Structures are given as C-alpha cells and as structure tokens.
Amino acid sequence: MSETLTTSLPIVGRATRVRQFYILTKPRVVQLIVFCAVIGMLLAVPGVPDLTLVLAATAGIWLVAGAAAAFNCIVEQHLDAKMARTAWRPTAKGQLTNAQTLTFSAVLCALGSALLYFWVNPLTMWLTFATFVGYAVIYTVLLKPATPQNIVIGGASGAMPPVLGWAAIRGEVGPEALILCLIIFLWTPPHFWALALYRAEDYRKAGLPMLPVTHGAAFTQLHVFLYTLVLFAATLLPFISGMSGVIYLVSAMALGVGFTGYAWKLWRNYSDALARKTFRFSIWHLMLLFAALLLDHYLRPLL
Helix, strand or coil: CCCCCCCCCCHHHHHHHHHHHHHHCCHHHHHHHHHHHHHHHHHCCCCCCCHHHHHHHHHHHHHHHHHHHHHHHHHCHHHHCCCCCCCCCCCCCCCCCHHHHHHHHHHHHHHHHHHHHHHHCHHHHHHHHHHHHHHHHHHHHHHCCCCCCHHHHHHHHHCCHHHHHHHHHHCCCCHHHHHHHHHHHHHHHHHHHHHHHHCHHHHHHHCCCCHHHHHCHHHHHHHHHHHHHHHHHHHCHHHHCCCCCHHHHHHHHHHHHHHHHHHHHHHHCCCHHHHHHHHHHHHHHHHHHHHHHHHHHHHHHHC
C-alpha cells in the first residue's frame, strides 16, 4: 500500500490510514487532558459558561494536544519500537513516514492555535502553545533521555489543562487554576512511576533513565508513597482556600486514602499486578477528584 493518502485507496485502506493518524494523537491521554481543561472552564464562573466558548476552547485544546502527541511519536519512534507498550504505534511500525506525521502534527497545531486565538482569546492560545513546546520539546527531547526526574520537571506541562480551561473563560490565570495545576503536577510522578515500575525492563532496553532503572524498584516505590502523601495534602487546598465545600472535602479524603493505601502496599509488598492496579486507580483518582470538585461547585449554592 502506498504511504500517501490518495483517492484511489480502497475504503478499507482509507479507514485504516485514518485510524493510524488517530492513534498518533494518543486518544486516551488527550481525553484526560481535555477533561481536566473542561473542568477548569466550568469552575471558572459561578454558573454555566458560554457553551460556544467552551466548545471552541475544547476543540482547540484537543487539536493542539493531539499535535503534541503526534510530534512525540516522531521523536520517540525508535524508542517506541523497542518497548512492548508502544511498539504498535504507526510510527514505530513504519506505517507512517516522518513527513506525514510531521505534516499532520503541524496542521493540527495550526488549526487548534487559530481556533483558540480567534474564537477564544490570545492568552489561551499562547498558554496552550507553550504547553505543546513543554511536552513535545522540553520533556520529550531534552528531559526524558537525560534525567530520571524527567517526569517531575516535565510534569509542569501536563499539569496545565485546568489553567488553559480557566484562561479560556476568564481571560486570565487565577489562583484557583494554579491550585488545580499543582494537584496534577504532584499527581503525575506517582501515577507515572507506578507504570514505570512494571514496565522497567522496557525502559531499560530503550536506554531511558527512568527512576526504576537508575535508582531501583525499592527507591521508586518509596517515592511513589511519599508523593501520594504530598498529593493528599495538596488535594485539600481547594477546601482550605474556600474554592470548594464539604462534598469535595469528603471525596478528596476518600480518594486520597485510597491512593495512599495503594502506594503503601506497593512500597511494602510489591508486585507487578499491584503496580498495574495502582496505575489504573491513579487515573480514576484524578478523574473522580475533579468530578467531585465540579459537583461541589454546582451543588454547594443549593445546600
């Protein structure tokens, strides 16, 4: 099959190629990014924000996040090919060329940036573009192959979605948005290191200095636990600052105990199966935490 899209491709071939491009956007990762951004939008005003603005901002952020993911696939294609978790990606398998992937990434980034600039506001566009650079260049190109603290430092870009959403609606970055950013920033290391623990051999083969590879499993397990403690404290900030009420507080306490409990067991009695469960729970932890914040935001005035 030709490596270029043409009108002569059969329907099945075109569908396959479209799916390959779709995979480049790392849909599950981008869905979580967009979810956190939308939460930021909805929390930015007391009532329901302008839905046209919400849709435009959501689409723009999704496009730029997808562009960053596709660019990441170009940079890491040789590393991806060495790891079971990523060897199926189209760039790793040679199903898409660098030129195709780069063009796809550039088009998504340009469309998303234009949408944010003209339909939302310039601040959101520039913050979203800075997030693109932070993830695709600073984290992927500079930090990831250079230091085991890559996910800690690079996590700043991954923590930006609520800030982007807040800026889209308010046209500014408020302290409430920065609290949400801090929560995701502290959530990222224990979330990612849980994955890295049971994928350590993959990273070792790829030559990436992930914490379990450079400092060992026991050291990483301890740091997962310690970060969950700091994260637990940070998740109480929305209540302490007056941003949320009792509904959120109870939810944050329950979810914090759950995540910390998983991390404690991971530290004291490690197994790959437990690391997988911890990783999966961490995703639910963040989603439910933000959902509880949103529920509190709309129900608190009625109580």
